[in-house]
Amino acid sequence: MSDNTQDSPRGTLQLVSRSTYVKEWLLKSLFFACAFMFVLAVALIFFFVGWKAWPIVTQYGLGKFVGGTTWSVSKNSFGILPLLVGSFVVTLGALLLGTPLAVGTAVFLSEVASPKVRAIVRPAVELLAGVPSVVYGFFGIILLRAIMAKLTGTLGFGAVTSWIVLAIMIVPTIAALSEDALRSIPEGIREASYAMGATQWQTIYKVVVPAAKIGIIDAIILGMGRAIGETMAVLMVVGNAPVFPKSVFAPLSTMTTQIVMDMPYAVGLHRTALFAMAAMLFIFSMLLVASVRLLSRLRD
Amino acid sequence: MHQTSRLLVVALILFALVPIGGCSRGRVASNTVIVSGSTTILPIAEQSAEEFMKANPDTQVLVSGLGSSAGIEAVSAGTANIGTSSRDLKPEEGKLGLVDTPIAYDGIAVIVSPENPVNGLNKEQLQKIFSGEITNWSEVGGENRPIELVNRDEASGTREAFKKIVMGDLGFDPNAAVLPGTGQVRDVVARAAGAIGYISAGFVAPRFTDVTVKALKVDGVAPTEENIASSAYPIGRKLHFLTKGEPTGLTKKYVDYVLSDAVQQGVVVDAGFIPVAEGGK
Numbered sequence: 001m002s003d004n005t006q007d008s009p010r011g012t013l014q015l016v017s018r019s020t021y022v023k024e025w026l027l028k029s030l031f032f033a034c035a036f037m038f039v040l041a042v043a044l045i046f047f048f049v050g051w052k053a054w055p056i057v058t059q060y061g062l063g064k065f066v067g068g069t070t071w072s073v074s075k076n077s078f079g080i081l082p083l084l085v086g087s088f089v090v091t092l093g094a095l096l097l098g099t100p101l102a103v104g105t106a107v108f109l110s111e112v113a114s115p116k117v118r119a120i121v122r123p124a125v126e127l128l129a130g131v132p133s134v135v136y137g138f139f140g141i142i143l144l145r146a147i148m149a150k151l152t153g154t155l156g157f158g159a160v161t162s163w164i165v166l167a168i169m170i171v172p173t174i175a176a177l178s179e180d181a182l183r184s185i186p187e188g189i190r191e192a193s194y195a196m197g198a199t200q201w202q203t204i205y206k207v208v209v210p211a212a213k214i215g216i217i218d219a220i221i222l223g224m225g226r227a228i229g230e231t232m233a234v235l236m237v238v239g240n241a242p243v244f245p246k247s248v249f250a251p252l253s254t255m256t257t258q259i260v261m262d263m264p265y266a267v268g269l270h271r272t273a274l275f276a277m278a279a280m281l282f283i284f285s286m287l288l289v290a291s292v293r294l295l296s297r298l299r300d
Numbered sequence: 301m302h303q304t305s306r307l308l309v310v311a312l313i314l315f316a317l318v319p320i321g322g323c324s325r326g327r328v329a330s331n332t333v334i335v336s337g338s339t340t341i342l343p344i345a346e347q348s349a350e351e352f353m354k355a356n357p358d359t360q361v362l363v364s365g366l367g368s369s370a371g372i373e374a375v376s377a378g379t380a381n382i383g384t385s386s387r388d389l390k391p392e393e394g395k396l397g398l399v400d401t402p403i404a405y406d407g408i409a410v411i412v413s414p415e416n417p418v419n420g421l422n423k424e425q426l427q428k429i430f431s432g433e434i435t436n437w438s439e440v441g442g443e444n445r446p447i448e449l450v451n452r453d454e455a456s457g458t459r460e461a462f463k464k465i466v467m468g469d470l471g472f473d474p475n476a477a478v479l480p481g482t483g484q485v486r487d488v489v490a491r492a493a494g495a496i497g498y499i500s501a502g503f504v505a506p507r508f509t510d511v512t513v514k515a516l517k518v519d520g521v522a523p524t525e526e527n528i529a530s531s532a533y534p535i536g537r538k539l540h541f542l543t544k545g546e547p548t549g550l551t552k553k554y555v556d557y558v559l560s561d562a563v564q565q566g567v568v569v570d571a572g573f574i575p576v577a578e579g580g581k
Contacts, residue, residue: 072474073454149492155448156492157477239477240453251477261480265369265455 046282053276060269065276071242071258073266078273080255080280082244087254089159089245090234091227094166099220101167102174103209106216109175110182111204122179129172137236140165145237152249157239159248165233170223177222181215182208214295221295225288229281231256255281332360333554337371337384338457339482340500341539343571344404345384348563352554361554365481367455372398375542381551383542386457386500387464401541403558405574407501407528408462408535409515411486415493418442420517423534426466429496432473437494449476450485450497458482461537462498489513498535501528502572529574539573 056065060078068079105125109118144164149156185208193203209216239251240261253261255277266274335345342365349361366374368385375383376396386406389398410426412418421429421440428434429447438444451472452459463472479485482499489495490511501523504515515523519534527533547555557563564575 070474072471074471145488146491153445153494154492155450155477155488155495157488240479241475241477243474246475250475253478261453261478262455264366265373267373 049279053279055272056276082242083255083258086252090162090254093163094227097163098167098170102171103178105175106178110179125172125175133233136165136169137233140237154249157251161237162234166227170227174219174223177219178216181212185211218295221292333551334380335363335382336374336380338368338386339365340386341384347567348558352557368457369455385540387460398542399546402538402576403541404539404568404576406539407523407533408498409501409504409523410498411489411513412496413493414512414514422519431470445494448494451476451478453478453480465535529578
């Protein structure tokens with residue numbers, strides 16, 4: 001904000017005309033207000049959720065809440081361990097299933113595909129990223145669940161069904177970001193590898209992918225963020241039983257789906273427990289964002 | 301697409317209630333009745349609302365199904381004019397000052413896949429199945445196949461009524477799949493050979509779907525309309541309209557309309573329920 005230097009934009013603008021300067025200042029303030037409102041909204045949501053969730057610590061006990069194994073409204077018992085495990089199982093399985101597929105797609109798009117093929121595959125992947133999650137849920141409950149029910153003789157709800165639905169959902173996110181990471185590797189590095197006599201495959205897995213490692217991990221973390229927070233699609237295929245699942249084909253429940261199931265009628269401590277669960281999800285996503293930031297600092 | 305009614309309803313409430321409740325409460329409320337609650341009562345409330353709006357242009361009856369507990373919560377909080385419930389009020393809800401108008405009788409049918417050879421169970425077997433004690437169909441005279449339990453969410457009046465009549469003090473097996481709507485339970489049970497669930501008897505054979513389920517006899521009695529009306533079928537309950545204080549104005553007009561012969565003998569019977577005057581004998 002020093003206007004003693006002749007070539008600062010503000011100084012120059014002031015020389016141009018008074019009204020231009022005012023306009024510029026107004027626009028600058030507008031953009032600042034936009035950004036500020038965003039920060040304010042996040043802060044307000046955080047405080048609201050925290051405020052609504054706090055009684056769980058004072059009235060119920062954090063240990064009983066996080067470590068309790070029974071979620072039962074009628075018994076007034078709100079232990080979220082089965083739901084935590086559920087969220088973890090669902091997310092991890094989807095990542096294990098989706099990551100190889102996504103990174104493979106990214107490598108194909110950035111290293112192997114001819115421009116023509118790329119022109120078809122890339123928009124398809126991007127389109128997949130834009131499909132609303134409830135559509136995936138529909139696909140999951142109508143088609144996938146019925147197939148799983150036939151194959152396994154169970155109801156078709158469960159971890160495996162949710163893995164497949166979630167994997168399809170997170171592949172576009174991870175693939176698009178990984179591809180960006182791969183393409184940001186300078187061409188010279190590939191040329192150097194070829195010059196050493198390496199084949200294309202050797203160049204990909206020994207040079208390009210390791211060089212883009214941090215960017216790919218970034219992509220996977222963001223995919224994980226999407227998976228852990230996903231609600232509608234998961235709600236329709238997990239079966240919503242708040243227990244440790246007996247098998248990967250047995251109904252289970254996650255934190256997000258339990259919030260949606262219970263919110264319409266929750267009162268008192270039950271409602272508080274749901275807010276506390278929301279706060280935990282908030283903390284998880286903050287941790288994920290923090291780790292992404294840390295990684296990009298590492299990359300720089 | 302009945303199984304999505306609850307999801308749709310969440311969206312509808314967000315879209316419909318925000319402008320009405322938020323921006324112009326006083327003005328719109330006089331010609332709008334908001335009906336919220338049980339998914340079992342949804343067909344009665346929806347179809348009679350349609351007829352009611354045809355007969356009374358300029359009025360609006362908004363119907364949603366989120367479960368009985370949600371309906372009771374909504375009407376006592378004032379976000380709905382009528383809360384619909386497929387269960388009786390719990391003791392702690394008696395203090396909310398709600399006025400109960402029974403609108404129909406209904407049985408709860410226990411349903412299985414049509415592939416399942418079992419045709420009937422007694423109440424004790426049902427209790428053991430839904431509490432997780434009996435886990436294989438061979439224990440109740442069926443094939444050697446694991447029993448897959450399908451339960452309703454805790455907001456459901458059907459669940460509450462089933463629990464009260466069948467389960468007694470025993471709790472439901474927490475490993476059961478929990479589904480948020482009557483239609484979804486029906487759809488899932490129809491397509492899974494080992495599944496068992498319970499839904500309103502009015503929903504066993506609705507006209508809008510081609511997937512079939514089999515309703516079991518309970519204690520040897522089939523959930524037919526006659527058996528439910530005569531209370532021979534053991535799992536029956538009342539369906540309620542709840543209002544905060546005696547209904548007034550348009551709300552009263554709508555409640556009276558639902559109780560009129562036209563609706564009772566028309567919509568209520570068509571939907572597979574028992575008119576309130578004939579039930580509970």
